[in-house]
Every structure is written in C-alpha cells, then in structure tokens.
Amino acid sequence: MRVVLRNPRREVEVAGPLTVEALLRRLDLNPESVLVIAGDTLVPRDARLEDTDEVEIRPVISGGSGG
C-alpha cells in the first residue's frame, strides 16, 4: 500500500494486509502523535489495512511556544 507521511511530505510502500497498530510500529511512529486516514476515513488502531489502500499518516503535534 502507498503510505503518505507529512511534514515533510514523503511516500513509502508498505506490504499489506496489516493493522494500523502494526503499520505505526513498523514506521516507528507513536500512535499518540498521529492520525491514520485510509481513503478519506479516519481509522482506529485495530483497523485492517489492505494492500490496495491509500493511507495518510497525519502528524497532530504542532506549534511553537508563542501561544
């Protein structure tokens, strides 16, 4: 499956099927710091991703300390 990561934007190929949890572990990403969007639907950590899915991993940590 094609996985799009942001900030900076890049793409990786990951073989499916696998769960969201397994995908994040494989990419060494903290589930608390990202959202996973398959197609255009938000998916929880036990969702199964198929090889044909288009997946976006969107970081949620933002901002400076300027308030």
Added chain:
Amino acid sequence: MKCRRCRAAAVIDLPRHNAAFCTECFRRHCREQVRRALDEHRMVREGERVLVAVSGGKDSLACWDLLRALGIPADGMVIGLGIGDYSRDSTRYARDFAEARGWPLQVVDVRERFGFDVPTAAAATRRAPCGACGLTKRHLFNQVAIEGGYDVLATGHNLDDEAAVLLGNVLHWEEEYLARQRPTLPGRDGFVRKVKPLVRLSERETAAYCVVSGIDYQVEECPMAAGNRHLAYKEALNAVEARSPGTKAAFVAGFWSRAHRRFAEARPEPTLGACTGCGAPTPGTVCAFCRLQARAAG
C-alpha cells in the same frame, strides 16, 4: 473496534478514556469535554461576547466550531503574521472556514498595523521567532478584543499545549510562569478574560475532530517552529503517554487542583500602570510589545 456508546464501527480509539467512538459519538464526546472545561473553569457567562483567536490550524478552528455547537455565538479573528506562504495559507484556511459558515472573521495584518512582521521582528531581536510572535499575538488579540467590546478571548490551546508548557515550567522552575498558568485568566483593567476551552482535549482529538467534521485546516508546520523546545517536550510527554495513557491529563489537572495555588499565592500579580506608548497595562513604563515594535519596525 466498536463505538462505546452506540456499538457502530469506531473511527478513533482513545486509550486515555479506555474508549473508541464512531464519528457522531466522537463529536459529542468533544462537545462534552469542552462543556466541562467551560463549566469547571467558569470560562464564559451567559450573554458575554466571545472572540476566538484563530490561526487556521486545527485547534483554533475546532475551538470556534465547538463553541458555536454549544450555543456560544463566538466571532473569529486571524492575524497575518507575515511568515511567507505559511501565513498566507493559514489565513486562507481561516477565511474559507468562516465564509462557508457565514461566521464573522476579522483579519488583521501585523505589517499593515505595526510596520513589522514576525521574521523581521525575530531578526531585529536576534531571539527565537516564537517569542516575538507570541508577544505580538497576545498584544494584538487583546487589543482588538478590547476595541471590539468583547468580554472573553478564547484560544485553541489544547491538553498537549498545556502539558508541554507545564513540563517546561517545571523543568526550569519558572515560578512566575507557574503562578500564571491556568485555563481561565481573569480579565482586569486593559485585559479581557482569556480562556482555553480545549484543555480537556488532546491534540490528536482536536485533529480528529476536524477530520471527521470536514474542517480543512493548515496541516503544514510553521517553518519557524522547527527544533523548538516546546515540540521536544510534547514528544517526550507522548512517549510517556503511549506507555501510560492518561499521564498528560493527570499532570495538568493535578497541577491546577493541587499545586497552582501555591505558586499564585507566593507570587502576587504586580500592580500595572498604562504603557506610555500604547496604553496597554504594563508593570514598567513601556510595555514589552512597544519595545519589540521599536526595535523591529526600526
């Protein structure tokens, strides 16, 4: 995973609440958390006028949307900070959001109003841009809120922001900052009340709220944020949170219920006079913002 409330397919799991929710129940969860924050910290009273400090990012747009969903007819204000494409795009997200809903949004450009922008201010002061940026935003949001007759300024600070600021303040024992860190800062002469309605929602929740609500927001990171300490604190806290869900919320809530008062009592607020430059309240004769403006606008 199934939704805790209605057993439909879940779209998000929240380990901290030991729960998963479908789209509609998740949005309801967010409204409930904001309602609780508003009530617990007496943020907005019946009939008060609220201005939301909008940036075009997920938090401020979610904040505005949630306040309106709870029946508070808040207006928005966005500041053009002059940080290249990033600022232009951010303002556009805010504008599109407001226009689509027909909600009033005031757009204020820092350069037009004060003759400098964030990059030039950072260069002039040779300090981290976030310092000059934060000072400018606080000054301008407050000023416009007062001019517009608003009672309350709401910002999009979320649980992660509060936890990261708290960690930074504790690591360096910033007693003065600890005394001032709270979800509702009461208004006083020259200052509107400042409130943080999203303090019970994590960053992951505010981002998810935008995604499931169809709110388009600025996903790109501010180019000036890279490598700052605040981000490092958030990452450190999330590493702990992943192993021990609920840590961030306990850290912040425990500070407010058990520790904040000791710092506040030890550091009474200074008496303030009016800045000779702009009239804003300040402990000195010229406020920090006017000093910044003098250096940055040259």
